[in-house]
Amino acid sequence: MNRLLTNAQIVLDDRVIAGSVSIDGNAISTVLDAKADQSGFDCEGDFLLPGLIDIHTDNLEVHVHPRPTVQWPEMLAAVIGHDWQVLGSGITTVFDSVSIGDFHSGGKRSAMLDKAIGAIEQARSAGVLKVDHFLHLRCELCDPNVMSVVERHIDNPAVRLVSMMDHTPGQRQWHDTVRFREMYKKKGVRIWTDEEFESDMTIWRKQQAKIVPGHRATLRKLCEARGIPMASHDDTTVADVDEARDDGILISEFPTTVAAAERARAVGMKNVMGSPNIILGGSHSGNVSAAHLSDLGLLDMLTSDYVPGSLLHAAFKIANGGVELAKAIAMVTSTPAELLHLTDRGRIAEGLRADLLRVRLVDGVPVIKNVWVAGRQYM
Structure with a gap:
């Protein structure tokens, strides 16, 4: 036509x-x-x-778990609802972010993984998806079981991005352990005494030292063998960025400090931040604001993270702040397309x-x- x-x-x-x-x-x-x-x-x-290209959205989880204690009984219906919402947000290519492994979340995300991926494939086969769906595997390296699950899904042709995460407290996003404890208390997940927390920290650090380096090396080999782009997550220090670059990673997802974003740019990596950060005027976790990185010329891409409708809005807000409109729109279109080898869009x-x-x-x-x-x- x-x-x-x-x-x-x-x-x-x-x-x-x-x-x-x-x-x-x-x-x-x-x-x-x-x-x-x-x-x-x-x-x-x-x-x-x-059409917008969103490389990280947790929006499917919102449809699967519309309330903390509610799991939607029909996964296919959740996928279709998610598909319509991202379409209505102007997103024509979406990377559904699915978490492999957990850190202290009760296993809820891992439990939905296979069903979610299966429902996406079911919807695609039935021809009911409106937008193009790919998979972004978010791999929690400090989970002892993460690699067994990765190996189950890494050869899915829809997998087009893998990010390496380590949410062990005391570093990266949770370098401030006081804030970590406050967040878990606020969410009703766990309240520690000082003695309990120090004991758990000792266990977490030992586990991190024991398994994370091996998981990182194995995951890198799997991705390199398949030509799958990789992203780091919550880079905080220059050392975090250098470790990622040594692993062949070209995307720094959600750097938490100016120092990390500056180093990423210096070594040829692209910085991606969440668009809700732009709309809200700062990070809900207390990290560096995306607008500040934009003002410094350090922002390369935006992703909707947990609010699909924020992606387009944030691009125009950046343009209102002085960035040329074409450059702002490129952050949600041509830049992710180029980095993730989507040469046709x-x-x-x-x-x-x-x-x-x-x-x-x-x-x-x-x-x-x-x-x-x-x-x-x-x-």
């Missing part, structure tokens, strides 16, 4: 032009730097963007997938009017 989208402000990878885009089947056939002569779908002067250019968004600003807030996924119109 051929379609002409006209009278649009087209956000290219390096500039914004007034013009028209034609779609032939599932691909973009022409991009015109002018209003088309013939009639077509009138975008009414709205922005036309590439991420930009509005001839021959690429027709993943497109029509967006109108309403009192400064981006509102999605239409979405096209591989040339098919939704909304």
Whole structure:
């Protein structure tokens, strides 16, 4: 099916032009730097963007566990609800983040893993997914059983990103153990006496020293053999970043300090931050703000983390803060596409997938009017 989208402000990878885009089947056939002569779908002067690419979202968990004590009984229904929500947020390619291994979470995330992956495959086979779904395996290296689960899923062709995490208290995100204890108390997970906590810390440190280096080395080999990109997680120090770079990692996911983000940039890594951080004006965990990294020129990508609708909003908010719109939109389109080897999407250019968004600003807030996924119109 051929379609002409006209009278649009087209956000290219390096500039914004007034013009028209034609779609032939599932691909973009022409991009015109002018209003088309013939009639077509009138975008009414709205922005036309590439479809968003989200490399980390926990949103499926929200549909599986809508309340802390509730598990939705039908996993397929949860996947379909998640799919519609990310579509409505302008995300046309999503990396569903599934956690392998746990640190003190009662095993809830690991318990849903196989069912979630199975339901995504079921929905894909049934042809009911609207957006393109890939898998981001979030691997908790301090879990003794993590590698046995990784080996069960690493050859799934949907796996396109693996991140290495270590949530052992006393380092990275939880270098402040007082804050760690307060968070677990607030969530009702655990309250320690000082003596109990010191005892547990001794156990955790010993386990970390015993198993994390081996898990890291094994996971690196598995990913390198399959050409799967890797990300670090919660880099806090220069040493954290150097360790990641030595492992061939090119993405620093959620660096917690300016020092870590600066080092990542210096050694050729890309910094990715959560878009809720931009909207909220800071990290809910008390770490460095994404806006501050943007002001320093250290922010490369955004990911929705736990609020799909924040991804588009954050990109426009960054643009309002002084970053060129094309550069801000690249943080959620062409940059993730390039890093994760999605060479057929991420930009509005001839021959690429027709993943497109029509967006109108309403009192400064981006509102999605239409979405096209591989040339098919939704909304």
